[in-house]
Amino acid sequence: MSESRLDLLTRFPWLKEAIKSRLWQPAAMLLTLSFFVLVILTGLLGTPAGSRNFGIIFVWIVWWAVLIIVLIPFFGRLWCAVCPIPGPGEWLQRRGIISRVPGKLRSLGWRWPRPLRNIWLQNAGFLMMAMFSTIILTRPLLTGWLLLGFLLLSVLFSILFQNRVFCRYVCPVGGFIGLYSLLSPLELRVKDVAVCREHKTKDCLVGTSCSYGCPWLVYPGTLKRNAYCGLCAECVRACPKDNIGLNLRPFGSDLLVDKERRMDEAFKAFIMLSCSLLYSVVLLGPWGWLKALANMETVSGWALYATGFLVVNLLVVPGLFWLTTVLARHLSGLHASVHRLFVDHAYGLVPLGLAGWIAFSLSFIFVNGSYVIPVLSDPFGWGWDLIGTSRVAWTPLALGFLPALQVITLLVGLVFSITTLYRIAQQHSSAFAGHALVSSGDRAWWATLPTAGFATGVTLLFLWIFLG
Amino acid sequence: MRKRLLTLLPPALVALGVLFVPLDMFAATPVTRQFTVQASQFAFDPPTLRVNRGDRVVITLEATDVVHGLYLDEYDVNVRVEPGLSKQIEFVAEKTGKFRYRCSVSCGSLHPFMIGELVVMPNDAFARAVGLTLVAALAALVYLSRFPPGEA
Ligand code: SF4
Ligand SMILES: [Cu+2]
Numbered sequence: 001m002s003e004s005r006l007d008l009l010t011r012f013p014w015l016k017e018a019i020k021s022r023l024w025q026p027a028a029m030l031l032t033l034s035f036f037v038l039v040i041l042t043g044l045l046g047t048p049a050g051s052r053n054f055g056i057i058f059v060w061i062v063w064w065a066v067l068i069i070v071l072i073p074f075f076g077r078l079w080c081a082v083c084p085i086p087g088p089g090e091w092l093q094r095r096g097i098i099s100r101v102p103g104k105l106r107s108l109g110w111r112w113p114r115p116l117r118n119i120w121l122q123n124a125g126f127l128m129m130a131m132f133s134t135i136i137l138t139r140p141l142l143t144g145w146l147l148l149g150f151l152l153l154s155v156l157f158s159i160l161f162q163n164r165v166f167c168r169y170v171c172p173v174g175g176f177i178g179l180y181s182l183l184s185p186l187e188l189r190v191k192d193v194a195v196c197r198e199h200k201t202k203d204c205l206v207g208t209s210c211s212y213g214c215p216w217l218v219y220p221g222t223l224k225r226n227a228y229c230g231l232c233a234e235c236v237r238a239c240p241k242d243n244i245g246l247n248l249r250p251f252g253s254d255l256l257v258d259k260e261r262r263m264d265e266a267f268k269a270f271i272m273l274s275c276s277l278l279y280s281v282v283l284l285g286p287w288g289w290l291k292a293l294a295n296m297e298t299v300s301g302w303a304l305y306a307t308g309f310l311v312v313n314l315l316v317v318p319g320l321f322w323l324t325t326v327l328a329r330h331l332s333g334l335h336a337s338v339h340r341l342f343v344d345h346a347y348g349l350v351p352l353g354l355a356g357w358i359a360f361s362l363s364f365i366f367v368n369g370s371y372v373i374p375v376l377s378d379p380f381g382w383g384w385d386l387i388g389t390s391r392v393a394w395t396p397l398a399l400g401f402l403p404a405l406q407v408i409t410l411l412v413g414l415v416f417s418i419t420t421l422y423r424i425a426q427q428h429s430s431a432f433a434g435h436a437l438v439s440s441g442d443r444a445w446w447a448t449l450p451t452a453g454f455a456t457g458v459t460l461l462f463l464w465i466f467l468g
Numbered sequence: 469m470r471k472r473l474l475t476l477l478p479p480a481l482v483a484l485g486v487l488f489v490p491l492d493m494f495a496a497t498p499v500t501r502q503f504t505v506q507a508s509q510f511a512f513d514p515p516t517l518r519v520n521r522g523d524r525v526v527i528t529l530e531a532t533d534v535v536h537g538l539y540l541d542e543y544d545v546n547v548r549v550e551p552g553l554s555k556q557i558e559f560v561a562e563k564t565g566k567f568r569y570r571c572s573v574s575c576g577s578l579h580p581f582m583i584g585e586l587v588v589m590p591n592d593a594f595a596r597a598v599g600l601t602l603v604a605a606l607a608a609l610v611y612l613s614r615f616p617p618g619e620a
Contacts (some may be wrong), residue, residue: 134578135577138581284568286583286584286585287511288511289511291578364580411600422616423617426616441616467593
């Protein structure tokens with residue numbers, strides 16, 4: 001373990017005790033599940049006016065804000081540990097909610113097909129949702145059905161497959177949480193890899209009398225990145241060698257893990273970056289015709305919109321970045337294939353992508369945050385007044401410093417991205433046995449010039465949408 | 469450490485310049501600008517109003533389908549208009565930058581995203597943000613070339 005890590009579990013014994021308890025996860029899940037049920041009920045039965053519907057306001061303003069501004073940047077996949085969606089299925093498999101029920105998980109035990117052991121399905125699912133996002137975001141009924149659908153699908157997957165196959169390979173939200181969790185300053189890792197190698201029974205994988213085997217099908221002994229660790233802490237409970245730590249570490253460490261970079265994740269990075277730009281243009285821009293297309297006012301109009309949406313996500317942005325890496329390769333003289341450089345450097349766009357999402361989200365959270373107060377008092381929009389606040393009017397908050405906040409967020413993302421792009425280029429140039437004329441640092445610098453330019457261009461585009 | 473800080477000093481100074489250099493010289497003589505803005509589900513037409521700082525802005529707001537409103541960020545403007553009638557809004561554009569105006573009367577599904585833009589020139593916030601971005605990107609590149617991470 002490198003010296004830039006601080007193991008919180010060793011540092012704070014009470015935290016270790018708390019995390020080892022079998023109680024916190026089901027307790028948190030039951031809490032989120034009760035909100036989730038209310039969201040589905042208000043979505044399906046409540047008023048069709050989104051701004052007065054608890055479901056819409058809580059999912060797309062409260063949950064989204066907490067997820068994108070707090071949980072993902074600082075705690076990575078922590079949401080996945082408390083998410084209600086996999087709860088019922090997991091409890092069915094385990095035949096229990098809190099304690100470790102002896103015996104195997106109950107499921108049909110199908111095997112997840114090998115070609116799908118990646119996040120392409122999640123990329124596709126996210127794009128599908130994103131194309132419909134304007135209507136999902138504004139129609140309580142659709143939000144209700146969508147979330148109910150997620151719940152039923154996850155139960156179905158728990159019946160067919162063991163463990164959290166749904167979370168790992170299907171859930172469209174899980175896909176981008178995984179990618180952006182590479183950034184977070186929190187990681188679960190083994191303390192000493194050698195201890196795991198020697199330990200033959202692999203309790204963390206198979207489970208013990210007081211813990212289940214890793215529900216995410218991850219082996220902690222070789223875990224290097226946050227992407228597929230759901231932070232459920234079953235392995236902490238299992239490990240008889242006390243070999244698992246929860247580390248505080250520098251932001252973005254996992255972006256530099258060079259052995260596990262893949263095209264599906266690279267595309268996730270492009271899709272997320274493109275979608276945050278597109279959402280900003282469509283939802284925050286002044287162009288009514290664009291909103292009308294996205295709002296499915298005519299099917300042909302929407303088809304046009306969806307096509308444009310896919311073209312930007314899958315062709316324009318990745319295509320431009322491909323050209324950028326061709327240029328980077330040319331300028332730097334790096335020998336790695338364009339394909340390799342393209343995939344690897346895509347991870348450098350992760351900080352900027354997250355910054356874009358935060359900047360976009362800030363604007364509608366501040367503007368529409370006040371809707372939370374009335375829907376608490378009248379969740380269904382039926383004219384109730386449970387806590388006397390149902391008539392509190394819409395009041396946009398603190399718009400004065402919003403642009404400054406967005407600029408700072410984007411600049412932090414940009415500088416972080418440029419640094420990451422440089423360090424990724426360094427990995428290629430240090431592997432380079434080339435001429436002595438150009439030092440490896442110089443090679444990395446020349447390789448970074450175009451990609452940094454790309455990131456700067458994207459930042460300027462965001463600025464133009466928000467302030468220009 | 470001193471060397472590193474010294475490398476960052478020039479860009480920091482330029483950044484300060486970008487932030488605080490007065491852009492007043494681009495100010496135009498104030499005039500009165502009349503606009504007719506039509507509100508309909510879920511857009512304002514015209515979508516963008518451009519004025520200069522100091523201009524007196526007169527907006528005639530009309531609703532073409534259902535009741536709409538116009539809330540202008542940071543300008544303390546909030547009016548409501550019934551279809552077939554019109555409302556006058558008048559103010560002096562003192563603050564520069566881009567301000568969104570939003571429908572303030574729940575008018576249907578996309579109501580929260582019914583948005584128009586008032587751009588008051590000179591848009592120095594945008595100009596400064598662009599300047600800062602370029603300075604930050606260049607500073608990062610210069611810094612990385614002088615002090616490559618991982619190579620002590
Ligand atoms: S139980 Fe602990 S020591 Fe054994 S393999 Fe798992 S992490 Fe390593
Ligand atoms: Cu309206």
